Amino acid sequence: MSTSRSVRVTAPTERRNPRTLRIDQVTPLEALRLLNAEDATVPGAVAAVLPLLARVVEVTAERLRAGGRLHYFGAGTSGRTAVMDAAELIPTFSLPPGVVVAHHAGGPQALVQPVEGTEDDDALGAADAAGVTAADVAVGIAASGRTPYVAGALTAARAAGAFTVLVSSNPEAPLAHLADVHLGVDTGPEAIAGSTRLKAATAQKLVLNGLSTAVMVALGRTYSNLMVDVAASNEKLRGRLVTILMAATDLEEGPCAAALAASDGELKTALVCLLADCPPEEGRQRLAASGGRVGVAVAGQPA
Incomplete structure (x- = not known):
């Protein structure tokens, strides 16, 4: 019997992967090696779109600094990845809820x-x-680049004047025309045809983590590579505040703990006080004048 009949393929992720045709015939270890080999190709595919992602970071930081918001829109795995990224920014960087908003098709139940x-x-x-609104950035996430839910969201966001972005694993995504920037990460066929919870989802996580983290850095929510805006919501994190001060200043635990207490537990204030040798009230004033950027506050320069 001939197996050469034509098959309609609508997205790269739905093609059969020639490297994993025998995945159901090998040992579990070999299956894992096949999956791992496919996963290893994702960072390189993401690297190819970094110049475009940098533009998105610049625009997003500028708009958030001016009071705008970052919106994610996705369905299924794409939506769940977006929800996770948005939620983790709140404790990691003390970002107020509602600044980065993840919209998941179907709402909380669909998570x-x-x-x-x-x-x-x-x-x-x-x-x-x-x-x-026109002050915002709207990011649609769709592995195939054709999801109707995302199409509706990007169309509405574009009509409102927002800066629009599409994250897909389809360089020829049908929805690319709705985006000011299309991050078409070429992850190719999945190990299991059409299972975009694999490489496509990994690429989405890398892109969204990169976007949000670089934006937080641009907004001054880190000092060097330290989480100086981390929310101390539990005992472990409260202990970490002193550890961060010690790492940033090369001082012993005692002076760092004392500075933190004098600053009413405000990590960034304590850090500026230690680095600039100033009292807490001056530290707060320096931070306010610098837009919350510790390095600028220590140098005593306005934002």
Whole structure:
């Protein structure tokens, strides 16, 4: 029997991967090696879009600095990845809730259980984007680059005047025309055809983590590579504040703990006080004048 009939392929992620055709015939260890080999190609694919991602970072930082917001829109795995990225910014960088907002097709229920049909609902995407304004950045995430929910959201966001971005694993994504920047990460066919929870999802996580982290750095929510805006919401993190001060200043625990206490537990204030040898009130004033950037505050320069 001939197996040469034509197959309609609509996205690179849905093609059969010639390197994993026998994945169901090998040992578990060999299957893992096949999966790992595919995973190893993702960072290089992401590296190819870094110049475009840098532009997104610049625009996003500028808009957040001016009071705008960053919105993510995705369905299924894409939406879950976006929700995770947005949620983790709150404790890691003390980012106020609502600055980075993840919209997941189907809402909270769809995080743990698929809600049929939501990804095909462009009207739902448009409705979820109703709060997007011209001050904002809207990022649609769709491995195939064609998800109707994302299409509806980007269309509405674009109409509102927002800066729009599409993150896909399809360099020829049908929705690319809706985005000011298309980050088409060429991850190729999945190890299991069409299973975009694999390489495509890994690429999405790398892109969103890179975007949000670089934006936080640009907004002064780190000092060097230290999380100086971390929210001390538990005992472990409260202990970490002193550890961060010690790493940033090369001082012993005692002076760092004393400075933190004198600064009412405000890590950045304590750090400026230690580095610039100033009292807490002056440290706060320096931080306010510098837009919260510790390095600028220590140098005594305005933002």
